[in-house]
Amino acid sequence: MAGPDLRRTPARPDLAAAHLRGRVTAERFAEAEPARVSAAVAPMWTGPDAARRGSELLFGEIFDIYERRDGLAWGQARADGYMGYVPEDALAAPAGDTTARVSAPLAHLYPEPDIKAPPRLILPQGSRLTLQGGAGRFRETPDGFVIATHVALDGRPAEDWVAVAESLRGAPYLWGGRSMLGIDCSALVQQALTAAGTPCPRDTDMQAAELGTALAPGSALRRGDLVFWKGHVGVMLDETVLLHANAWHMQVAQEPLDGAIARIAAQDGGPVTARRRP
Incomplete structure (x- = not known):
């Protein structure tokens, strides 16, 4: 049996969230300390060495802290459940409910x-x-x-989530980024869907497993459909044109889907693995 997904589970061998007591094994348990992001964008590092960005937090988002050490806070983003290490100086006390x-x-x-x-x-x-x-x-x-x-x-979601994604056209590609200042493929989908009131997980494999309904290979595509490769995702602007944040253009760009499929396959990126309709 597979263990919990540690990308979304506040648990390490030495420390885990108090609400997981009895469900996971850890040396000690801690209650969450809510904090608010006070920087415009705060990196979420995958480890305490701050060597690789896993995701980002945006201004005003809530981050539940379970440990503070050496200038970093280890915890969980309340928006999507993602775990990481965040610079303490990018966090502040909560300032009331966001509206x-x-x-x-x-x-x-x-x-x-x-x-x-x-x-x-x-x-x-x-x-x-x-x-x-x-x-x-x-x-x-x-x-x-x-x-x-x-x-x-709040309570007034965007009417067209694809239009939200299009508004980020030209944003530079950034692994782990979640904003116009730098964004990756799964964050483009996440940010746009969230703006339209649809909860969306952070990573491509989560999105391929959890969003919408699966489309059979060869199905006709339409605006808003998602196309997945291993480790990559894009959104269809119509039946033939794909919008995606990608490391070929190094930005959010659109191109014919057939061309993207051919180029990605030629770069050993593999074939399309899924098509889904949110």
Whole structure:
């Protein structure tokens, strides 16, 4: 029997989450300490050596900490359950429930409601906001002000998740990235679906196993269908054109699906492994 997926399970041989007591074996157990991401983007390293980025956290997201050591916090992203090590200086105490998100690819966070003021941060799409008020051109948060048209309230998901993915066209490819500042293939799908109110796991194998319904090989594709290779995913813009964050173009780019299939196979990336309709 396979053990728990440690990418989404807060458990190590020496330490595990208290709620897993009796379900996993560990030397000690700890309660979660909620923290809020205070940086625009915070890397989630796969190990304490901070040598490889596994994912990222975005401004305002909640990270449950189980250990602090040597400037890193080990814990779990509440948004998608992903585990990793995050720089402590990118985290702060929670600042109240978030009620909105950044809906533009990028948005400035101003210290005052004035577009001439030097921005404090550039927030990526999907950043979580705690709104305190605001009318007219700005929305106020505990950290500053954001242009109102760059904000979407919770409960108002994007109508077209593929259009959200298209809005990130040109974003540079970044392994483990989740934003317009740098994004990978599975995060492009995750960010777009999440904006439309559909929960989405982090990695391609999780998405291939958990999203939507499987399509038989040779099935006609349509806008919004997902095409998977081993370790890669893209979204169809129509029946023939694929949009994906990829290391060939080194950005989010579109191309004919047939061309992508041929090129990936020629690079020993293998054949298409699945087609799914979210």
